[in-house]
Amino acid sequence: QKEVEQDPGPLSVPEGAIVSLNCTYSNSAFQYFMWYRQYSRKGPELLMYTYSSGNKEDGRFTAQVDKSSKYISLFIRDSQPSDSATYLCATSISGTYKYIFGTGTRLKVLA
Amino acid sequence: DTGVSQNPRHKITKRGQNVTFRCDPISEHNRLYWYRQTLGQGPEFLTYFQNEAQLEKSRLLSDRFSAERPKGSFSTLEIQRTEQGDSAMYLCASSQGTANNEQFFGPGTRLTVL
Numbered sequence: 001q002k003e004v005e006q007d008p009g010p011l012s013v014p015e016g017a018i019v020s021l022n023c024t025y026s027n028s029a030f031q032y033f034m035w036y037r038q039y040s041r042k043g044p045e046l047l048m049y050t051y052s053s054g055n056k057e058d059g060r061f062t063a064q065v066d067k068s069s070k071y072i073s074l075f076i077r078d079s080q081p082s083d084s085a086t087y088l089c090a091t092s093i094s095g096t097y098k099y100i101f102g103t104g105t106r107l108k109v110l111a
Numbered sequence: 112d113t114g115v116s117q118n119p120r121h122k123i124t125k126r127g128q129n130v131t132f133r134c135d136p137i138s139e140h141n142r143l144y145w146y147r148q149t150l151g152q153g154p155e156f157l158t159y160f161q162n163e164a165q166l167e168k169s170r171l172l173s174d175r176f177s178a179e180r181p182k183g184s185f186s187t188l189e190i191q192r193t194e195q196g197d198s199a200m201y202l203c204a205s206s207q208g209t210a211n212n213e214q215f216f217g218p219g220t221r222l223t224v225l
Binding site: 008032034036042043044045088090092096097099101102 | 144153159200213214217218
């Protein structure tokens with residue numbers, strides 16, 4: 001079993017839809033949770049960085065962490081074709097510095 | 112542009128050759144990381160530096176791989192006697208080295224071993 005599980009997709013939605021992307025993790029020691037966006041053949045771009053359970057909002061993006069269920073989510077409101085990319089979740093343990101990534105979910109927003 | 116930079120962006124080599132990649136982190140960041148990403152997978156941790164000290168290495172980093180960060184600024188990753196299985200995107204990231212460990216990635220070096 002991988003430490004971080006993520007559905008690879010692809011996930012196709014119409015423009016303007018609310019997108020929900022999810023990851024589960026197995027190690028309760030994970031304390032930090034990140035979401036990255038990666039366009040094809042580019043490096044990952046940090047979208048959200050969270051520590052505690054609950055919600056964190058930044059513009060059209062909301063990250064949600066439920067440590068009791070070991071479940072993390074990223075919501076994208078009013079999705080745009082430019083949001084079409086692969087979304088990677090990542091976690092790390094407090095006191096360590098390496099990130100453990102999911103496989104990424106490929107998102108297509110159709111105009 | 113003050114982001115993480117990597118060179119070269121693409122490298123094609125023949126099996127058995129040595130290759131070296133360079134990473135220049137964000138200037139005030141003292142932690143530097145190397146990851147490897149294969150098609151359809153997320154990045155996998157290889158190693159990280161705090162200033163010039165290499166503090167952790169993944170078991171993915173075989174004896175053919177070596178990384179350095181001689182003056183605590185830029186870093187190099189060398190692969191000796193490349194194999195076809197080394198074909199991947201090699202990503203570099205950096206972070207400030209405080210309690211905030213947000214890692215910012217460079218554009219990557221795509222290696223193809225023929």
